[in-house]
Amino acid sequence: MSPWQWENAAAGAVAGFATVVSLHPLDIVRTRFQVNDGRHVRGPSYKSTVHALTTIARSEGIRGLYAGLTPALIGSTISWGAYFLFYNKAKARYDRRNDGEVGPVLHLISAAEAGGLVCLVTNPVWLVKTRLQLQAPGYGSQKPYSGVRDAVTSILKEEGWRGLYKGLGPGLLLVSHGALQFMAYEEIKKIVSASHSKLIKKDRSSEEAALTSVDYAFAGASSKIFALFCTYPYSVVRSRLQQRPNEKGVANYAGAWQALKETFRYEGLRGLYKGLSPALLRTVPSSTITFLVYESVMKLLK
Known part of the structure; x- marks a missing residue:
């Protein structure tokens, strides 16, 4: 592995771990809101994010707030480590081809390459995480999964590899x-760095020389909000598809297109953004933590 590539992977893994541990309860609330379509009700309903957190804590205890934590830690650590590694390798490749000029389009392509590879590897982990998070009291009549291993073996037995x-x-x-x-994120860093350079009339030969922890936090949070609003409906559809089939082995939705159509038909645009509030409460600070920890670990390792 060439210089700094292992540092990217290590920094990304540490950042992913820190993010999950600190904000996991909000991820559970988001997932439960997303799958509650008002028609296939197989779990408790909540009035708000605070009501959901207090209800889960009261009825399921602290373990309920951290259901699915193990696959979340595994998935996030692997995902962020691999993501930063593949992303920086792709960015470096385009950087060499374009004499150091990597703009927004190439940043977009580099991130898409990294995301596709990571998604193929980690989808089973996220599916298990979703299933464990939805095991609230009264959620279906099937025997609950006892843990990650039991979830994987049960899914393979009941639904096969496709499951x-x-x-x-x-x-x-x-x-x-x-x-x-x-x-x-890359473009916001450039804008902030340029503004700093103008203010202090400093040499700009090093693009990120003037960036502080606050700048990294701001760039991470702003970029996450932008991406979240653009793509959130995909997350709702994925959560609904990843629910456990009922006791007869029948899933609520046959596929992504049906889930998207029925959600919009019966719930409108609001249905495609269910769980957005806890998602924002979780993902904005999580992205801030992720990028801040990543940049800090990278500086430490270098």
């Missing part, structure tokens, strides 16, 4: 989320 790749289609479409986020 582990449910939601892959919208998952691949969600690659655009990471691509848009990384493109925005």
Whole structure:
């Protein structure tokens, strides 16, 4: 592995780990809001994010707030480590081809390449995480999964290998989320760095020389909000497809297109943005933490 590539992977992995541990309960709330379509009700309903958090804590305890934490940690650590590695390798490749001129389009392409590779590898992990997060009391009559291993073996037994790749289609479409986020992140860093250079009349030979932790946090949060609003409906569709089939083995939706059509038909545009509030509460600080930790670890390793 060439210089700094292993550092990108290590920094990304540490950033992903820190993000999941700190904000996992909000991810559970987001997932439960997303799958509640008002027609295939197989779990509890919540009035708001605060009501959901307090209800889960009261009825399921702290373990309920951290259901699915193991696959979330595994998936996030692998995803971010691999993502930063593949992204920086692609960016370096385009940088060599274009004499150091890598603009928004090439940042977008680099992030899309990285996201596609990561999605193919980690979809089973995210599916297991979603299933474990939805195991609220009263959610279906099937025997709950006892853990990650039991979930994987049960899915293979009941649904086959294809079961582990449910939601892959919208998952691949969600690659655009990471691509848009990384493109925005790189461009925001450039804008902030340029503004700093003008203010302090400093040499700009090093693009990020003037950036501070606050700048990285701002760039991470802003880029995440932009990408989230653009791609959130894909996340809702994926969560609904990844639900466990009922006791007869029948899924709520036959595929991504049906899920998208029925959601819009019965719930309108608001249905495609269900769970957005806890998603914003989770993803904005999570992206801030991820990029801040990543840049800090990169500086430390270098």
